[in-house]
Structure formats: structure tokens, C-alpha cells
Amino acid sequence: MSLDTPFPFTALHGQPLLQTALLLATVDPLIGGVLVEGPRGTAKSTAARALAALLPGGRFVNLPLSASEEQLVGSLDLEAALQGGQVRFRPGMLARAHEGVLYVDEVNLLADGLVDLLLDVCASGVNRIERDGISHAHAARITLVGTMNPEEGELRPQLLDRFGLFVRLGDTLAxxxxxxxxxxxxxxxxxxxxxxxxxxxxxxxxxxxxxxxxxxxxxxxxxxxxxxxxxxxxxxxxxxxxxxxxxxxxxxxxxxxxxxxxxxxxxxxxxxxxxxxxxxxxxxxxxxxxxxxxxxxxxxxxQPDNPPPAADxxxxxxxxPPQAVPIRAVKNVRPLSAKKP
CATH class of the missing domain: 1.10.8.80 (Magnesium chelatase subunit I, C-Terminal domain)
Structure with a gap:
């Protein structure tokens, strides 16, 4: 697989609900992210990377399960603040993912505290860091995409509810x-x-x-x-x-x-x-x-305005497996200037 060229989003086929959910969360990140449930090999990460390539800057940040809170939210240089009175901020993954996609594979295995923090930022669009009376805030409008395999554990109901959209992918293919x-x-x-x-x-x-x-x-x-x-x-x-x-x-x-x-x-x-x-x-x-x-x-x-074309x-x-498509197939995107029939 090429590390520089992501698979085209418009070339994905057969998972219209996932594509729709990702597009909706990208148009309005305050929706609260997308949780995708499904087995391995169903192109979850491929779809997330493909989505990032459509956005300005193409930012795609992969959050590892071993990440610390400081790596996620960033850190403040307290010594510089005390000595020089300046707030010096070291950006974390949330800052790097601004206006892009933050991807968490097996989010059900991530520490509950980090999931909670992620969902807070996703719902507000702002990341706030406070340390010993010193604070800093920056915009963090991110499209959060979390994936999970239910065989490896479930998310607590309180966290599950906080994900804006949910897509369950099938596990069988003809x-x-x-x-x-x-x-x-x-x-x-x-x-x-x-x-x-x-x-x-x-x-x-x-x-x-x-x-x-x-x-x-x-x-x-x-x-x-x-x-x-x-x-x-x-x-x-x-x-x-x-x-x-x-x-x-x-x-x-x-x-x-x-x-x-x-x-x-x-x-x-x-x-x-x-x-x-x-x-x-x-x-x-x-x-x-x-x-x-x-x-x-x-x-x-x-049903979509136009049925999706036959598989290529x-x-x-x-x-x-085929599913209902709320938004017309992305493979046949109409020019924005075209009038609807």
C-alpha cells in the first residue's frame, strides 16, 4: 500500500452509510464524531484516510492506544510562564488534527478518560488546557472517527451515547x-x-x-x-x-x-x-x-436521488453488502452549479 497516496474516497463502494456518516461529520464536526463497529478487513481505516484527503491540508492523525493525555491535548511550559510571564504551548494531537480527521482504532480499548476528553473537545470545537492556574485554549474542529470490534469489548453506555453517529458494518461478503x-x-x-x-x-x-x-x-x-x-x-x-x-x-x-x-x-x-x-x-x-x-x-x-451505478x-x-444510501452516490457527484431536476 502506498503511504503517500490514499485510496480515493469516491472509489469506495458498497458502504454508503459509512460514507454518508463521515461526510456529515466532516461538514459539521460538532455532530460529535462517528463510531464504526465492524470486524477487521472492512476498510474502516481506508475510508477515514480517504476522507482526510478531501479536506484542506489533508490532515490525518492516528491516535495510538498508548497515548497519554499530554500527548493528546498538548502541554504548557510552566517554567517559562513563571519566569517570563508568557504562556508557551506545545501542541498535541488535537491541535495537529484541527480541520482534519482524528482516527482512533479500537476506541473501545482506549482509556475511558481519554475517550471522554476526546468527545468533550469534539462537541465544543475547542481544546482547553489548564495547569496550576495557567490556561490556554485553541480551536479543535476535528472529524473524530472511532472504530471498534465488539468481540474485543464494549464501550460504556455513557461514552457510546456521546458519539454523534454510529455505523455497524457487516462481516460477510459474497x-x-x-x-x-x-x-x-x-x-x-x-x-x-x-x-x-x-x-x-x-x-x-x-x-x-x-x-x-x-x-x-x-x-x-x-x-x-x-x-x-x-x-x-x-x-x-x-x-x-x-x-x-x-x-x-x-x-x-x-x-x-x-x-x-x-x-x-x-x-x-x-x-x-x-x-x-x-x-x-x-x-x-x-x-x-x-x-x-x-x-x-x-x-x-x-433512497438516493439516483441509484448507485453497478459495481466496477x-x-x-x-x-x-448493499445498503440504503441517504445521500446520492459520491461516484456521480453533480457539479455544484447544476440545477436539481
Missing amino acids: PAERQAIVRARLAFDADPATFAARHAPAQQALAARIAAARAALPAIAFGDADHERVAALCHAAAVEGVRADLVMLRAARAHAALDGRGTITAADIDAVAELVLAHRRKADDSADEPADAPHPQGGQSQ SADDWGAL
């Missing part, structure tokens, strides 16, 4: 899909530059779409109907507190922005609802769900 993944992997490893060049136009279009969505986000307001629909879905799922409501509203707004629209629709809310509720649901909500709030996994609004054996690294 023979044809396995062949497609292997062919794509071999093609990429043999000539990463040529493989990436083939997808460069789609990559550039998607990067522009992310930038435009980020810029448009503050102008998209939350209407009364949006609050009512979100509250109904969260109540039906019997989630605790209102964190799910806040995340769902933010995710729906990011979904609308990615789709190039200035208002949130019911389809935006339904498209992100399961990503928000899957790890928070306390009861079966199929029986109690309001008639005017269709289940996020059902209904026409869950050269472009299918990371393929998984």
Missing part, C-alpha cells in the same frame, strides 16, 4: 464482492498514482461540495416542523436525554447542505435518523412510532 475488492486493492497497490488520477475529477467535485456545504451551514435554520419530527422520532426510540435530538438536527442540516439545499426537509431527518438512534435506542420503536414520522429505514425518502471491479475496494 464471492463476487470479495473478488472485486481484491482486484481493486491489487490495482491500487500496483500503481496508486494512476488509480488516483482516474478518480481525481470526482474527488475534486466532492471536495468542492464539502467546502460549499460547510459555508452554507450557518444559514440553514431549524424550523418548527423539524423540531417536531425529531422529537417524535427520539421519543419513539425511548432515548435518554436530548443529545440525540441535538445531533439529529445538526446531522439533518448537514445533509441538506451537502445536497445543496437551504432548508431542512423531512427526508433529511429520515435519512440521518438511524445513524443517530442505532446506538441510543432503548426500546423497539416500530409499534409506537407516530404515523407522520416514518421509520428512517423505510419509506421512499431513504477496479473501483470497489471496501465493498460491503
Whole structure:
């Protein structure tokens, strides 16, 4: 595998929910990060690295399980502060990941204190360091991506709830899909530059779409109907507190922005609802769900504007069983100037 050329995000195939969740968390990092559950070999780290390549600077920071709190948040030079009255800050991983992707593999094995700290920063967008009465703060708008294999342990419910979005990947692949993944992997490893060049136009279009969505986000307001629909879905799922409501509203707004629209629709809310509720649901909500709030996994609004194209054996690294695609397939990104039909 090339260390310099990441696998193109637009060449990923077969995991639309993961791609959607990553894009939403990138448009609005205050959503609170993405937790991905699945076995090894399902392209979790490949997708995270590919996402970072779409962002300005292409920052991708891998947090090792052995990292200390000081390595994560940074440190203050207390001696310099006491002697010269100046606050001298040594940046940590959070500073390096600003406006990029912070990736934590096997986050369920990371110390609870560090997970809690990470999620605090992710939710606020600011990293604050205080030592002996001296403090320093810096912006830390990061797209947090945590992965876990449930066979190696679970996250405490309190931490699980604090992840904004959740994606569960399948662990079985059909023979044809396995062949497609292997062919794509071999093609990429043999000539990463040529493989990436083939997808460069789609990559550039998607990067522009992310930038435009980020810029448009503050102008998209939350209407009364949006609050009512979100509250109904969260109540039906019997989630605790209102964190799910806040995340769902933010995710729906990011979904609308990615789709190039200035208002949130019911389809935006339904498209992100399961990503928000899957790890928070306390009861079966199929029986109690309001008639005017269709289940996020059902209904026409869950289908993409255009069905994804048939699998191309050269472009299918990371393929998984087909799933509903809330946002239109990234392989067919429309120019931002194109009008919707």
C-alpha cells in the first residue's frame, strides 16, 4: 500500500452509510464524531484516510492506544510562564488534527478518560488546557472517527451515547464482492498514482461540495416542523436525554447542505435518523412510532436521488453488502452549479 497516496474516497463502494456518516461529520464536526463497529478487513481505516484527503491540508492523525493525555491535548511550559510571564504551548494531537480527521482504532480499548476528553473537545470545537492556574485554549474542529470490534469489548453506555453517529458494518461478503475488492486493492497497490488520477475529477467535485456545504451551514435554520419530527422520532426510540435530538438536527442540516439545499426537509431527518438512534435506542420503536414520522429505514425518502451505478471491479475496494444510501452516490457527484431536476 502506498503511504503517500490514499485510496480515493469516491472509489469506495458498497458502504454508503459509512460514507454518508463521515461526510456529515466532516461538514459539521460538532455532530460529535462517528463510531464504526465492524470486524477487521472492512476498510474502516481506508475510508477515514480517504476522507482526510478531501479536506484542506489533508490532515490525518492516528491516535495510538498508548497515548497519554499530554500527548493528546498538548502541554504548557510552566517554567517559562513563571519566569517570563508568557504562556508557551506545545501542541498535541488535537491541535495537529484541527480541520482534519482524528482516527482512533479500537476506541473501545482506549482509556475511558481519554475517550471522554476526546468527545468533550469534539462537541465544543475547542481544546482547553489548564495547569496550576495557567490556561490556554485553541480551536479543535476535528472529524473524530472511532472504530471498534465488539468481540474485543464494549464501550460504556455513557461514552457510546456521546458519539454523534454510529455505523455497524457487516462481516460477510459474497464471492463476487470479495473478488472485486481484491482486484481493486491489487490495482491500487500496483500503481496508486494512476488509480488516483482516474478518480481525481470526482474527488475534486466532492471536495468542492464539502467546502460549499460547510459555508452554507450557518444559514440553514431549524424550523418548527423539524423540531417536531425529531422529537417524535427520539421519543419513539425511548432515548435518554436530548443529545440525540441535538445531533439529529445538526446531522439533518448537514445533509441538506451537502445536497445543496437551504432548508431542512423531512427526508433529511429520515435519512440521518438511524445513524443517530442505532446506538441510543432503548426500546423497539416500530409499534409506537407516530404515523407522520416514518421509520428512517423505510419509506421512499431513504433512497438516493439516483441509484448507485453497478459495481466496477477496479473501483470497489471496501465493498460491503448493499445498503440504503441517504445521500446520492459520491461516484456521480453533480457539479455544484447544476440545477436539481
